[in-house]
Amino acid sequence: MVDSTNQTITQEAPPLDELKSGSPPFTSLVQQLTQVVGQANILYNADELLVYECDGYIVDKSAPDIVIFPTSTEQVSKIVKLCNQFNVPFLARGAGTSLSGGCLPIGGGVMIVLTKMKQILEINLRDRYAIVEPGMVNLHLTNALKGTGYHYAPDPSSQGSCTIGGNIATNSGGPHTLKYGVTTNHVLGLEAVLPDGSIIELGGPTAETPGYDLHGLYVGNEGTFGICTKAIVRITRDPESHRTMLAVFQTIADATRAISAIIAAGIIPSALEMMDHGIIQAVEEAFHFGFPLDAGAVLLIEVDGLEIALDEEVRQILEICESCNVREIQRADTPEERQLIWKSRKQAFGAIGRLSPSYCTQDGVVPRTRLPEILEFIEATSKKYNMRIVNVFHAGDGNVHPILLFDERDQEQIQKVLEASEEILEKCLELGGSVTGEHGIGVEKINFMSRIFNETDLDTMETVRDIFNPRQICSRDKVLPQHQSDEKAGVVQSHPARRAPH
Amino acid sequence: MSPTHSGSQEEFVPASQTELSRFMTDNTAAAQKQIFPVGGRTSLSVCCPASQSGTLICTSQLNRVIDYPVRDMTITVEAGMRLDQLNEIVSAEGQRLPIDVPQSNRATVGGVIATNTCGPRRFSYGTIRDYVIGISAIDGKGNLFKSGGRVVKNVAGYDLSKMLVGSLGTLAVISQVSLNLRPKPETMSMVWFAFDSFQNADRALEAIVTSGTRPTAVEYCNSKAARQIAAESRSELPSEHQVVCVCFEGPANVVNWQADQIREEWKTFSPLSSQIVGAEKATKLYNAFTEYQTSSDDPVTLKAVLLPSQMMKFVEAASQLNIAVQAHAADGIVFGHLPDSASSLEDVQQILQQLQKAISPQTGHLTIYQCESEWAESLPLFCSAPSGWALMQQLKNALDPDQLLNAQRFSELVEA
Ligand SMILES: Cc1cc2nc3c(=O)[nH]c(=O)nc-3n(C[C@H](O)[C@H](O)[C@H](O)COP(=O)(O)OP(=O)(O)OC[C@H]3O[C@@H](n4cnc5c(N)ncnc54)[C@H](O)[C@@H]3O)c2cc1C
Numbered sequence: 001m002v003d004s005t006n007q008t009i010t011q012e013a014p015p016l017d018e019l020k021s022g023s024p025p026f027t028s029l030v031q032q033l034t035q036v037v038g039q040a041n042i043l044y045n046a047d048e049l050l051v052y053e054c055d056g057y058i059v060d061k062s063a064p065d066i067v068i069f070p071t072s073t074e075q076v077s078k079i080v081k082l083c084n085q086f087n088v089p090f091l092a093r094g095a096g097t098s099l100s101g102g103c104l105p106i107g108g109g110v111m112i113v114l115t116k117m118k119q120i121l122e123i124n125l126r127d128r129y130a131i132v133e134p135g136m137v138n139l140h141l142t143n144a145l146k147g148t149g150y151h152y153a154p155d156p157s158s159q160g161s162c163t164i165g166g167n168i169a170t171n172s173g174g175p176h177t178l179k180y181g182v183t184t185n186h187v188l189g190l191e192a193v194l195p196d197g198s199i200i201e202l203g204g205p206t207a208e209t210p211g212y213d214l215h216g217l218y219v220g221n222e223g224t225f226g227i228c229t230k231a232i233v234r235i236t237r238d239p240e241s242h243r244t245m246l247a248v249f250q251t252i253a254d255a256t257r258a259i260s261a262i263i264a265a266g267i268i269p270s271a272l273e274m275m276d277h278g279i280i281q282a283v284e285e286a287f288h289f290g291f292p293l294d295a296g297a298v299l300l301i302e303v304d305g306l307e308i309a310l311d312e313e314v315r316q317i318l319e320i321c322e323s324c325n326v327r328e329i330q331r332a333d334t335p336e337e338r339q340l341i342w343k344s345r346k347q348a349f350g351a352i353g354r355l356s357p358s359y360c361t362q363d364g365v366v367p368r369t370r371l372p373e374i375l376e377f378i379e380a381t382s383k384k385y386n387m388r389i390v391n392v393f394h395a396g397d398g399n400v401h402p403i404l405l406f407d408e409r410d411q412e413q414i415q416k417v418l419e420a421s422e423e424i425l426e427k428c429l430e431l432g433g434s435v436t437g438e439h440g441i442g443v444e445k446i447n448f449m450s451r452i453f454n455e456t457d458l459d460t461m462e463t464v465r466d467i468f469n470p471r472q473i474c475s476r477d478k479v480l481p482q483h484q485s486d487e488k489a490g491v492v493q494s495h496p497a498r499r500a501p502h
Numbered sequence: 503m504s505p506t507h508s509g510s511q512e513e514f515v516p517a518s519q520t521e522l523s524r525f526m527t528d529n530t531a532a533a534q535k536q537i538f539p540v541g542g543r544t545s546l547s548v549c550c551p552a553s554q555s556g557t558l559i560c561t562s563q564l565n566r567v568i569d570y571p572v573r574d575m576t577i578t579v580e581a582g583m584r585l586d587q588l589n590e591i592v593s594a595e596g597q598r599l600p601i602d603v604p605q606s607n608r609a610t611v612g613g614v615i616a617t618n619t620c621g622p623r624r625f626s627y628g629t630i631r632d633y634v635i636g637i638s639a640i641d642g643k644g645n646l647f648k649s650g651g652r653v654v655k656n657v658a659g660y661d662l663s664k665m666l667v668g669s670l671g672t673l674a675v676i677s678q679v680s681l682n683l684r685p686k687p688e689t690m691s692m693v694w695f696a697f698d699s700f701q702n703a704d705r706a707l708e709a710i711v712t713s714g715t716r717p718t719a720v721e722y723c724n725s726k727a728a729r730q731i732a733a734e735s736r737s738e739l740p741s742e743h744q745v746v747c748v749c750f751e752g753p754a755n756v757v758n759w760q761a762d763q764i765r766e767e768w769k770t771f772s773p774l775s776s777q778i779v780g781a782e783k784a785t786k787l788y789n790a791f792t793e794y795q796t797s798s799d800d801p802v803t804l805k806a807v808l809l810p811s812q813m814m815k816f817v818e819a820a821s822q823l824n825i826a827v828q829a830h831a832a833d834g835i836v837f838g839h840l841p842d843s844a845s846s847l848e849d850v851q852q853i854l855q856q857l858q859k860a861i862s863p864q865t866g867h868l869t870i871y872q873c874e875s876e877w878a879e880s881l882p883l884f885c886s887a888p889s890g891w892a893l894m895q896q897l898k899n900a901l902d903p904d905q906l907l908n909a910q911r912f913s914e915l916v917e918a
């Protein structure tokens with residue numbers, strides 16, 4: 001239900017920069033916010049704020065003026081109302097693992113961190129849903145469900161730290177997306193504090209609710225439609241069994257042919273992840289799994305379902321891999337072996353640290369059958385810029401994550417990273433794909449929006465955003481390119497920002 | 503229910519998205535006629551009340567495949583494509599859109615999206631909302647907009663398709679859609695169980711939660727509906743009792759194993775009888791379950807959406823009122839055809855009141871799914887205003903400021 005409390009928007013609010021530390025309005029805002037959450041749940045000293053100047057996207061930085069940790073929906077509502085009253089921008093932050101700068105507080109203001117709202121409010125197996133607070137870490141929900149025969153299906157690779165609220169805001173995917181879908185397929189309803197401070201419930205635990213599907217519209221809004229304070233999510237039966245395999249190929253081309261052939265055969269693996277030569281070397285160096293160092297590519301293939309169905313699926317997959325010149329297939333026969341195979345995938349990012357001081361992960365998507373073309377292009381780009389690019393990604397979805405390795409202290413290399421990324425994403429669009437499969441537009445890719453969508457598309461999206469967020473006071477300058485100006489208040493670029501040439 | 507159309511309604515049949523878009527723009531600029539998008543006209547008596555005059559936008563010519571990269575398992579089609587036509591095209595490649603649609607020889611992709619139509623299989627496959635990856639539509643201002651794209655994973659921009667799914671043509675006319683497809687399973691089978699008490703049927707349904715099987719659909723019908731469905735499908739469904747029918751899909755050995763397994767598991771719930779139905783007969787029975795929601799000649803069809811755990815309480819109340827009840831049981835979606843004896847508006851309203859008692863606002867809601875057109879204005883389509891109603895109104899006003907698109911339908915959407 002819509003909260004009917006009157007909004008308190010001060011028309012003649014002080015300009016933002018007057019609100020800076022020490023000014024009377026700033027002190028007054030801090031005082032009032034402190035009354036809402038208590039001294040222990042608010043930060044406003046410059047050195048404490050530094051931690052929050054960026055998320056997983058480190059190119060642009062901007063520190064918030066205040067960081068606040070509410071513990072209830074009512075607190076969030078009060079905080080948002082105060083922000084309106086003082087005309088201060090605000091935005092939500094979960095775990096801060098966003099790779100597109102979703103948590104960048106453009107223009108400073110108040111950052112509302114939801115990690116203290118992490119309770120499970122209800123688990124209902126019979127009706128197959130759970131109600132959780134937004135700051136709950138994704139994996140903790142599945143852990144809490146252990147032994148019930150259920151789990152929460154969306155599992156981003158960051159699931160050990162990212163929050164359900166962040167997942168909903170970005171419509172996260174993950175290795176199991178191919179079979180089980182992305183976050184939006186698992187959200188039944190939610191509660192949100194709208195940018196004016198009112199509290200609203202959208203959807204609900206039943207299979208359908210009357211009216212428009214506003215919770216569906218809300219998922220993937222990247223924090224620009226208000227703050228999610230509760231989520232009703234679908235929970236999924238655990239598969240009875242798995243079969244996990246590692247297929248080693250001489251060339252990337254053979255591996256990508258196998259991906260397409262497996263799916264064309266009517267098999268939807270629960271995961272189909274690819275690691276290329278570069279990442280195999282990094283992972284092997286770091287963890288000594290016993291990967292062949294001269295292999296062109298490795299596919300992690302997992303099928304799951306009823307025990308009785310799996311051997312036949314595995315047989316078909318082996319046959320397909322054979323026909324695509326597979327060099328060898330390692331099968332995990334014990335849970336320990338399965339865990340080891342998955343460890344190689346999940347720790348791939350960690351291993352990259354050994355290769356290079358800095359790296360930039362891209363998030364392009366192409367139709368699955370165009371994978372060979374995009375991978376060839378990535379290789380050519382790597383040669384063109386004389387820069388190492390390694391690949392580990394959700395191949396079954398055509399969602400590539402080229403990782404560009406560089407040294408952030410070298411200005412010339414930074415420029416090359418930006419240009420190379422640009423070219424790769426441009427190519428994804430040319431092949432009929434998209435520039436983001438799961439990380440979102442954020443601030444990082446905002447200049448691509450006008451290349452994917454025309455003015456009417458963007459106007460319609462803006463119209464919809466303005467219904468939720470008419471004053472753009474919540475998570476400013478995200479997702480949609482600004483009509484007015486390209487300058488973003490208060491943002492310091494540690495590197496030259498990506499600017500689209502057209 | 504047969505579509506009824508009278509009054510001064512002209513018809514416009516665009517031959518392309520561009521033509522449709524131009525018509526809408528011109529209409530916004532000048533004549534400002536009421537617009538009623540129609541697809542297969544399987545539900546027009548409810549959707550476009552005959553008393554209104556305006557222009558029907560008929561999508562029948564917008565029925566082309568725009569792009570079908572078979573190995574990517576996605577397809578882009580125009581919104582007027584009939585479901586059977588779509589299924590035929592993708593079926594030839596061993597693929598399908600796993601959405602059950604009544605009257606699929608007439609219903610269109612646009613209509614299915616506008617109504618979020620679903621059937622038994624939603625338990626395992628979800629609804630059309632889970633398959634739309636890109637959408638184009640023209641709003642009440644004449645703006646042709648799109649969102650999403652043609653790849654299965656894409657989070658660039660807001661997901662406007664969700665806004666249009668289930669919007670009943672009140673926000674925009676859907677013109678083109680990209681869909682995700684799935685492989686067609688090798689075979690299917692069904693197992694029916696007859697129960698003599700609501701409690702036993704409910705205990706069996708609850709056991710789905712921990713079953714060793716993974717059904718793709720779980721249908722329930724009370725004895726009155728069972729009789730009609732048995733007659734319709736010419737199957738030997740027991741018609742004196744309550745029936746729960748569990749459906750499996752997949753490779754033959756897996757389907758057979760599950761059918762045996764569920765019979766073993768459900769012995770403890772004392773079914774009076776049970777039977778495995780093989781693929782051919784199961785398909786007929788399955789179709790009857792899909793069609794049942796729109797198949798009745800009865801004056802009123804109700805739809806209740808409940809938490810599965812609360813469903814049987816409602817079913818029991820409805821059965822006592824002599825309502826024929828069918829349910830997509832594992833999802834808590836119930837269809838009820840009112841008895842012939844409910845012959846006046848007052849009768850219907852009284853029944854509604856009694857049923858409403860079996861539903862709490864937290865656990866479900868009741869809607870009028872279809873009714874005689876002369877009652878349409880007096881009966882609430884939805885029996886309570888949804889939460890988020892203020893936002894919905896703002897959406898409607900922003901996309902269709904002159905209230906040209908199915909305006910009456912929109913107010914019925916929520917006015918109690
Ligand atoms: C190593 C690594 C692996 C990753 N793997 C994947 C992957 O496989 N799939 C994938 O999709 N992503 C992946 N990501 C990206 C990231 O983890 C996801 O986008 C995740 O959903 C972000 O969750 P978070 O809690 O960290 O959100 P944050 O980073 O804190 O916030 C992300 C966005 O959500 C908004 N937000 C957060 N909480 C709320 C709320 N309660 N209400 C409203 N808005 C909110 C923020 O304003 C911001 O715009 C990965 C990141 C890393 C670092």
Ligand SMILES: Cc1cc2nc3c(=O)[nH]c(=O)nc-3n(C[C@H](O)[C@H](O)[C@H](O)COP(=O)(O)OP(=O)(O)OC[C@H]3O[C@@H](n4cnc5c(N)ncnc54)[C@H](O)[C@@H]3O)c2cc1C
Nearest residue numbers: 539541542543544545549610612613614616619620671676
């Ligand atoms: C109020 C109502 C609710 C329904 N709910 C369900 C349900 O929850 N589950 C279910 O299984 N079946 C439902 N149905 C049945 C459903 O209408 C049919 O099964 C079928 O999907 C409709 O397709 P059609 O092409 O025949 O559409 P039509 O009968 O021609 O039109 C149905 C509705 O869709 C709109 N529409 C049609 N094409 C377009 C388009 N291209 N763009 C925009 N709007 C369009 C129409 O304006 C109308 O409101 C519902 C029907 C109605 C009238």
